[in-house]
Structure formats: structure tokens, C-alpha cells
Amino acid sequence: MTKLIIILLSAVFINNYVLSRFLGICPFLGVSKKLDSATGMSLAVIFVMMLSTAVTYPIQFYLLEPNNLGFLQTIVFILVIAALVQLVEIILKRYIPSLHKSLGVYLPLITTNCAVLGVTILNVQEYPVAGATTFWWGFAQSMVNSLGSGLGFFLAMVMFSGVRSVIEGSDVPKSFKGLPVTLVAAAITSLSFLGFGGVIENLFA
Amino acid sequence: MTEILTAVIPVVIIGVICAAVLVIASKIMAVKEDERFPKVRECLPGANCGACGYAGCDGYAKALCEDGSVPTNLCIPGADGVAKQLSEVLGVEFEDVVEQVAVVHCSGDCDHTQDKVVYQGIETCAAAKLLYGGKGSCTYGCLGLGDCQRACPHDAVCIENGIARINTRQCIGCGVCTKACPNHLISLVADVERVVVACANKDKGVETRKVCSRGCIGCKKCERACPFKAITVQNNVAVIDYEKCNDCPDFGICARVCTTGCIVQTDLNGMHRFK
DSSP, X not given: OHHHHHHHHXXXXXXXXXXXXXXXXXXXXXXXXXXXXXXXXXHHHHHHHHHHHHHHHHIIIIIITTTTOGGGHHHHHHHHHHHHHHHHHHHHHHHOHHHHHHHTXXXXXXXXXXXXXXXXXXXHHHSOOOSSSOHHHHHHHHHHHHHHHHHHHHHHHHHHHHHHHHHHHSOOOGGGTTHHHHHHHHHHHHHHHGGGTTHHHHHXX | OHHHHHHHHHHHHHHHXXXXXXXXXXXXXXXXXXXXXXXXXHHSOOOOOXXXXXXXXXXXXXXXXXOTTSOSOOOTTTHHHHHHHHHHHHTOOOOOOOOXXXXXXXXXXXXXXXXXXXXXXXXXXXXXXXXTTOSBSOSSSOOOSOHHHHHOTTSOEEEETTEEEEOTTTOOOOOHHHHHOTTOOEEEEETTOOEEEOOOOOSOHHHHHHHBTTSOOOOOHHHHHOTTOOEEEETTEEEEOTTXXXXXXXXXXXXXXXXXXXXXXXXXXXXXXXX
16 A cells, blocks of 8 residues: 555656656646646546556556567557547547637647656556566556656646746746746756655655 | 568557547537538638737637627728628628728838948847847837838838838738837728828937937927817827827818928728729
8 A cells, every 4th residue: 555655656746757757748838828728638638647557558468468569569559548538539529618628739639648658658667467466456556656647747737837827927038938938947847846856765664 | 471460450450449439439429510610711811810819710710600799890801801701601790890001100211310320230120129229310210120021921011211111002901010010110090091190209309300300299280280189299299099080171281280291191091992
């Protein structure tokens, strides 16, 4: 149980996908302008991350590895994730049109989002069904990790939308307006997350 | 061969399963698109200039379809023709478009004003403006480096004798140039108007006179001459209130009394009149 909590917390804070691993920067910069669309996008990412882990983990260990098809990992994962995101988009369009509208082009972008693909690939690498662990234990670890990664994305998005609203109100030199100042702010935000290194393990030591 | 097949077949099977799920889902959860949208979009000119206040023609078409209260006469480049089509497609009453053209509020060309420095920097107004307010002696006037010319989507602006001139026959009234000018010298005026103040110098008359012989010195002659009180001198520069300026019995009196000639009578009839 402690292991799961450690996995969750380190996925949120230490190995934050956006701010420490630098994956999923596109939606991080694109949708973080407004708090409500940032929240919507993050919820969609959490959902897609967990869903795609739940699907790709069994595919890896029941379909690809037993048949020595490990080299198909990337293409199969992308295929499955793309289909899942399309499905999520159809469902959102039908039932939550306002969220669908505010996510705009970024929902299809989750399709090829490196954060989502990164989570699924790192999950099968770090929590494999090897001799020591059972399938369900590895699966539980993976799910917790993808939940944590999604929450970390959520945290980064919400924090950064706050940062951006401050930037919006401040007097920025013309040459820094728009993306440049946003990137500088993102770098500083990411620097602040490095401070979490080593904290989580020592909490439970 | 078998290696290729064992790789291809699982991927194909997964792909087919995903495709099937997606097809079924999109059939079950299909959303009815507004069938008027493509028609409405078809009517708009597609310049994506943003003069209507929406993000491009798609945005305006969407707003028109979704919200019945959005007026159909917002597309200035499209003018009456587009407004008529839109009102037909949407089944609402036709509203006349107030066609607009851009007007440059500066007449300080090379004959009437001088350069105070030799500018050798980047050839844009925005850059020149950063150095002591531009090379010309008047810091309010046209910088003459053509930011507006480059911004214009319809080749209606040219730099002539050191200042920007608008070819009103070409101007579609989108207002892109008004945002490009670092001195905010260009504004949109309804194309029925016939007098404009071609100066924006807010200094006192003496200062203005020193830098430009065509500048508004704030003498208030026009203010007294105007029978409708449509002209007022604000911040040492004459401003015309076009709501009051109409059907003048003594038309052009303001332009005639102007001592420096900064109020000019022009023909703003734009391209829309000649369609």
C-alpha cells in the first residue's frame, strides 16, 4: 500500500510529466490560458491516461510479449490510444458539448500526445509482469502511476494558468509578449518542481 | 515472410476492431450539425480579417447560426451584397451595412515637414518609433515606413511622398491597418463622409507649427464655422463628430476656413459603391 502511495505522490510531484519530464508541453502551453479550459483538458488527459493504460497494459503482456511482438509496442499503443481519444471525443461531443468546445483542437491533439504515450510505455517498462510480481500487482501499480501522472498534469496546468493570468495583467516588453514570456515562466515553474526531489521517499522512510 | 505476417496481422486486427468501435460509436452518438452553417460560411468572403469582431469568417458564421440576435451586417468587406445573402439564408430582415474606409490622420508629407534625424535602422514604423518617436520632426505623424502597407490584405495602402495614402477604391474597410500603425493614425470612417481632419498632433499650436506647416494648430476657426457644432478642438487637435456632421448647408466650410489646410475634403467613396 505504501508503495502505491509513493508511486502516486512521486508521479505527481517528482516525476511530473510536464515540469520534470517535459512531455505534453503542447497542451501545457496551448490550453493553460484559462482556468476552466485548463481544468477540462487536464481531466480529459487523466481520463485518457488511465483508460489507455488499462488497455495497453494487458495488450503488452497478453498479446505482444507472449508472441515476441515487443517491437510493435509503439505502433500498437499509438493505434489504441488514437482510437480511444476519438471515442472520448465522440462521447464528449454528444454529452458535454461545452467541454468539447472549450477543449477545441487540443482533444484530438491528445491522440499523439507524448505524455499519454509516455505514461503507457513507461508503465510497461517500470512495472512489468516479471517473476516477482503478479499481473494484477503490476496492473495496479501502472494504474496508480497513470492516475498520478494525470494528476501531476492537472496540477501543472492549474498552477500555470494562474501564472499566465498574472503574466496577462503585467506590462511585458513587446519582444517578449506572448510565447517567449510564457516559456520563461514555464521554465521557472519547472525549476520550482525540482525542489520536490527526494522528499517523497523520505516521508515514508 | 512469417515474421512479417505475425507482425502485420495483429496490428490489422487491432485496427479493424478500433475502427468498428469508432464507427458504431459515431453512429449511435451522432450530433446533428447545423445545416445552415456551410451555407452561411459560403456567403462570407473568407478574408478572415476580423472586422466583424469574431475570430475569422468561420467564427462569424458559427455565431450567426447559433445566436439569432447576431446582426447580419457586421461584414464590412462583404458590404451589402454579403449582408443580403446572409439575411436570405438565415431568413431575417436585411440590414444595411455601413461601409467604411480607412483614413490617415496625417498630411505631413515631405513638402510640409522635415526629418530631424537620418534613420538607418530596421525599415518598420514600429522600430523607428522606438528611436525618439521616429525620424520626422513631428512625433505624432506618419512614420512613412509602411507598416500599414504591409498589413493591408488588399493593397489599398501606399507610401507616397513620405506618408501613407489610402486608395479608397481598393479599401475593403477591414481595419487591419488601424492596428498596425504605431501612432494610431488610421481610423475607419463611414464612406459617406466627405471631410476628414488630417492631423493628429496634440502639441500646442506654436509647437505644431514649428514641425509641420500642415499641422492642426488648434485655432478653433473650424469650431466656430461649423453650423452643427460637429467639430471640436480636443487636446489641441480638431475632431469631427460624424454623427452631427451631415447635410451641411455650407458644405466644406470647415475645410475652407482652416488656416493650415489640415481639414480636407475628400471623396471616400469606396470600392463598395462601384460594385
